[in-house]
Amino acid sequence: MSANQEASPAAFELDKVSKRYGNLMALDQVSLAFAAGSSTALIGSSGSGKSTLLRVLLGLEWPDQGTVKADGLVLVREHVLELRRRVGYVIQDGGLFPHLTALGNLALLPHHLGWSRERIRERAEALVALTHLPQSALDRYPAELSGGQRQRVALMRGLMLDPDALLLDEPLGALDPIVRHELQDELKQIFERLGKTVIVVTHDIAEAAWFADRIVLMRQGRVIQDGSLDDLRQRPADPFVTRFVQAQRTLGDAA
């Protein structure tokens, strides 16, 4: 995905996309565009369709109706493998293969693409520096890593092929508050430094606002509001937005 120019197409675009599982509308006429190089947070209650939206963008699920475009081109099955090489995908708990070391997990796709061992090691070491993973962790199995280290390896795996975009599905959901806070800082710096298109799913509105100026709030497969944190707080599009914002506890509530 090319640099952020006025004339360049959106990195991703959904046009009236619907996805149904049996009677359940996981996505209901969703239209959204994500500019190249932009960061967006998707929030919403459980089951509102956030993960499905990411999966549809990656061609892991196919809409029943509507079109998905990547870089201005309608996504078709023949292009999905090529798209996945250009888009890093990071999920909660990392989704690492337990029988492979961290380096083995990082090497899987590059090895498949014919990269040499030296090139893989070199890229992994560059990412160790970027993500602050201890070097020694590369040779450990996922069960021998902390939750934060596993998430760092998962992020490194998403970045191995230097993708144009990163889709992150609750990347920090399973972490303790201190590690989560640390990784929020680091991820934000990484996003800013790399300038990639980022779409991050989170349940936490403060985290959403930390990562992105643009917040898309979903409910029951629909986009309820698309704007800034300020828009959500000051100009809620629906009473649900206010309920969602107010449902996030702050320390002040406990005092």
Ligand SMILES: Nc1ncnc2c1ncn2[C@@H]1O[C@H](COP(=O)(O)OP(=O)(O)OP(=O)(O)O)[C@@H](O)[C@H]1O
């Ligand atoms: N493969 C599937 N088969 C059947 N139903 C599914 C499938 N995947 C998702 N769903 C349903 O579609 C709806 C949207 O799911 P999705 O995972 O996209 O929501 P979400 O907003 O990411 O939720 P959470 O925040 O809990 O992860 C849910 O009701 C879910 O149960």
